[in-house]
Amino acid sequence: xxxxxxxxxxxxxxxxxxxxxxxxxxxxxxxxxxxxxxxxxxxxxxxxxxxxxxxxxxxxxxxxxxxxxxxxxxxxxxxxxxxxxxxxxxxxxxxxxxxxxxxxxxxxxxxxxxxxxxxxxxxxxxxxxxxxxxxxxxxxxxxxxxxxxxxxxxxxxxxxxxxxxxxxxxxxxxxxxxxxxxxxxxxxxxxxxxxxxxxxxxxxxxxxxxxxxxxxxxxxxxxxxxxxxxxxxxxxxxxxxxxxxxxxxxxxxxxx
Amino acid sequence: xxxxxxxxxxxxxxxxxxxxxxxxxxxxxxxxxxxxxxxxxxxxxxxxxxxxxxxxxxxxxxxxxxxxxxxxxxxxxxxxxxxxxxxxxxxxxxxxxxxxxxxxxxxxxxxxxxxxxxxxxxxxxxxxxxxxxxxxxxxxxxxxxxxxxxxxxxxxxxxxxxxxxxxxxxx
Numbered sequence: 286x287x288x289x290x291x292x293x294x295x296x297x298x299x300x301x302x303x304x305x306x307x308x309x310x311x312x313x314x315x316x317x318x319x320x321x322x323x324x325x326x327x328x329x330x331x332x333x334x335x336x337x338x339x340x341x342x343x344x345x346x347x348x349x350x351x352x353x354x355x356x357x358x359x360x361x362x363x364x365x366x367x368x369x370x371x372x373x374x375x376x377x378x379x380x381x382x383x384x385x386x387x388x389x390x391x392x393x394x395x396x397x398x399x400x401x402x403x404x405x406x407x408x409x410x411x412x413x414x415x416x417x418x419x420x421x422x423x424x425x426x427x428x429x430x431x432x433x434x435x436x437x438x439x440x441x442x443x444x445x446x447x448x449x450x451x452x453x454x455x456x457x458x459x460x461x462x463x464x465x466x467x468x469x470x471x472x473x474x475x476x477x478x479x480x481x482x483x484x485x486x487x488x489x490x491x492x493x494x495x496x497x498x499x500x501x502x503x504x505x506x507x508x509x510x511x512x513x514x515x516x517x518x519x520x521x522x523x524x525x526x527x528x529x530x531x532x533x534x535x536x537x538x539x540x541x
Numbered sequence: 542x543x544x545x546x547x548x549x550x551x552x553x554x555x556x557x558x559x560x561x562x563x564x565x566x567x568x569x570x571x572x573x574x575x576x577x578x579x580x581x582x583x584x585x586x587x588x589x590x591x592x593x594x595x596x597x598x599x600x601x602x603x604x605x606x607x608x609x610x611x612x613x614x615x616x617x618x619x620x621x622x623x624x625x626x627x628x629x630x631x632x633x634x635x636x637x638x639x640x641x642x643x644x645x646x647x648x649x650x651x652x653x654x655x656x657x658x659x660x661x662x663x664x665x666x667x668x669x670x671x672x673x674x675x676x677x678x679x680x681x682x683x684x685x686x687x688x689x690x691x692x693x694x695x696x697x698x699x700x701x702x703x704x705x706x707x708x709x710x711x712x
Contacts, residue, residue: 354578355549533544
């Protein structure tokens, strides 16, 4: 048996959290006995942290041709709206992508709407999700009433999406004022007591372009998109991938 | 499909990082990203919703890149040495002595296959299993390469520290 090779593998797996719990315990014991090994491991870990840090630059401007290919659009005739760029939102730095094949007034409108939409959605999440006693106005045990109320106020048949596949259960919702008109917030909680909210706002203009933004900062993520006359935002202290997955589920349920 | 579009756009920064670990020139790296995204859409039916889309995209990019290398290797007269980072690090470069503590520069002095694996594991956070799939190599090989890469980098950084100490001995 080649013990040296195994040790080298163990070192890597230890640094990358690929050891099982028992393997990890064993290895930690070994480290305590061997200060030279501990030193080496510390140096590797330091390098790892440095690598992680210098790579996080999601603010670099993305060339239009890459966005076009990601959206499966032909490069020719694809224009990023002049409004596309960077915005700061209470500590969340993200980028807003809007695209259209013709430069129209609507893309500027979308950018304003996006800005006006994300801010209240994130704020509403921040205000209500930490609430212990009153996180919602109408609880999930009165779901039918909640949905009727929201639909009436937003003047549209609105349902509370089913997110149990992601371990998120509806705890309830409320109606809210916003600069764009009336909005609704549905709050969900998972078995770790983590909460996400779905914010829906009725826009006063129908928007043909598709705008979206997904941002992650300090473990807070927001995924926002516009569809016809509604804006949607999924927010929570979850990774980007989670809000994207939830958003996809919500979108598919609403498209039926 | 709309959300798949959104997901792919949000993966662009990671794709660009990975491409730059393979190709030093930013424009060529972006070309590789574009090729990767176009191929991804052509093969979108092969992607299983809910699985790690980044690992899937990286596999595509890795394969495109390997095919490029194979093709140009067989035609050495058109091999673009500036673009293939592996060759850059094998060639002695008088303008790049190993006296820097800059991690990025140390990384760029690693051979391609070491730089690539460090990028995937340490920067992009892929698991050993995912990297094993992306690169089509056994997990044992992943760990061995990783070890060599980290050891190389560690030596480079220690060397540069020693140089630093010597320089500051006057003060």
